[in-house]
Amino acid sequence: MYLDHFCLNLKPFEMSPDPRFLWLGEKHKEALAALEYGILESKGFLVLTGDAGTGKTVLINGLLKSTRVKAITAAIPDPDLEILDFFNFLSEEFQMNKTYESKGSFLIEFKHFLHEVYQSEGKVLLIIDESQRLNHVLLEQIRILSNIELNDRKLINIFFVGQNEFKEILREERNVAIRKRLAVSYNLESLDRKETETYIDHRLKIAGAAENLFTPEAMGDIFSFSRGLPRLINITCDHALLIGYSKELKQIDDGVIEECRRDLQILSDTEIHREENERFEESQEIYETNQPPNEVHDSKRIWLYASFFLALIIIGYLLLNFG
Secondary structure (H helix, E strand, O other), X not given: OOOOOXXXXXXXXXXXXXXXXXXXXXXXXXXXXXXXXXXHOOOOEEEEEEOOOOOHHHHHHHHHHOOOOOOEEEEEOOOOOOHHHHHHHHHHHOOOOOOOOOHHHHHHHHHHHHHHHHHOOOOEEEEEOOHHHOOHHHHHHHHHHOOOEEOOEEOXXXXXXXXXXXXXXXXXXXXXXXXXXXXXXXXXXXXXXXXXXXXXHHHHHHHOOOXXXXXXXXXXXXXXXHOXXXXXXXXXXXXXXXXXXXXXXXXXXXXXXXXXXXXXXXXOOHHHHHHHHHHHHHHHHHHXXXXXXXXXXXXXXXXXXXXXXXXXXXXXXXXHHHO
């Protein structure tokens, strides 16, 4: 809709992953290197966590496209499955060409499958996305899969990808066996201000932009609103270009981003934090000009007791001298 207006060849901020727009910041490169190492060295359990929208899916796609990582891969997009359904899903993903009616029959066939891949000098990688949705029973079954070894060599790499809640799951005492086996664990953080600007410029350049479409002030407001989350950066920038097109603007300024912030407020908790901070600041101002409630109450009580004892002393003095 706005491509011709801004002289673009492609939509720069589409939500669907497009390898043409792949951008890896330092955090992503570090995570990718750590995960590649874990797979190449057959370390077993790998974990990647991060808030929703930090770019975990982009990183997985980059990992699978890496020329250094050559593995037979199965990807579980949602692990909220019954155990037998999970095993049959693996069978389909690994092209084992069989449906199983019992856990035992699957494990026997799966062991043979892993040994065959090992004999051909291949690697097996199981990616479990949305790992925070795993229940304890299925998590324990996955641990059992990792027990299939040969000469102390791991025959399968299991890659957990999930939001930060998954770290809390792993910290539970009942999951100590898995926690102790983690070889690589990386938490993907959101982009900082400079990375946010570089990310936006990169996508605009790939889309064919010949000049900066966002003012520096707009860039700063995008970072503040999105908190450096690539997904929210994309949504905000796309919406800003649409508003700019509707207003026949050639460059997006901070006024447009303010309008985006109002339109997209439901997508960010920035407003919640802002309101909390404002309430906190107001309460601090009250305490700076007046004593806190407890201290005020205590001081009144002290003055009351002092006045009472002073009155007793005066009465006693009067009775002794004039009685």
